[in-house]
Amino acid sequence: MNKPIKSGWYVLYVRSRHEKKVEKLLKENQIKAYLPLIKTIRKWSDRTKTVELPLFPSYVFVYINSSMDFYKTLSIEGTGACIRFGSDYAIVKENEIKKIKLLTSTEEITNIEKKLDMPKVGEIKTIEQGPLCGLECEIVKTNNENKIVVRIDSIQQNITATIPSYYLSSSLCVN
Structure with a gap:
């Protein structure tokens, strides 16, 4: 028997290097998503450039309100699954999301x-x-x-x- 979906920030595992695309698609589908990005300096043999990379590679945080949001989220191209610890989905607390946003x-x-x-x-x-x-x-x-x-x-x-x-x-x- 399936457990009911609780409202909260879920951790969505996405295809490698598709984090920005998945976040954009989620928002286009009216699903609240957050992708924490950090600026890093990348050096190549001919140039140096500042780029924005995901703080947590392959993870996008998604706020789920209902079972419909949950299934809609998983149907987005590039998504894998929601992260679990044991049989429970990893739900990030609102204050932890605020900490990440502040940083x-x-x-x-x-x-x-x-x-x-x-x-x-x-x-x-x-x-x-x-x-x-x-x-x-x-x-x-x-x-x-x-x-x-x-x-x-x-x-x-x-x-x-x-x-x-x-x-x-x-x-x-x-x-």
Whole structure:
């Protein structure tokens, strides 16, 4: 017997390098979709270029309201399946989507990368200034830079970014 579909952000696995196309097709079909993109510098022998790449390759986040949305989503060209952990679909919490959006939307945060392994060292702090105010993160100190690690528990991923040190020094949220 099938379980009823819950409303929420599902993780859609898509064909390799089809993330942007799938997101566009989902939106054209009135399905709320989110593809977190990060800017990276790519070097070739003759040029250097800044390109936008998916933070999570082959993943697109989709907000599903009903069974109809679920089946409509899976019928889009380039989609594979919704990610599962055991028998349950991976549903990302709204606050985790907000964390990802905050990390990928501001120019002051650089060197964004994701990691599968959970960090072992560092301290847990709350960012007290800037667009990430109130975000709880783990600090990793390397080469006099403050690197934060934001855990997205529902899909077992970590996002790492470098933030200005003054974001951690103030006690008031200033946006």
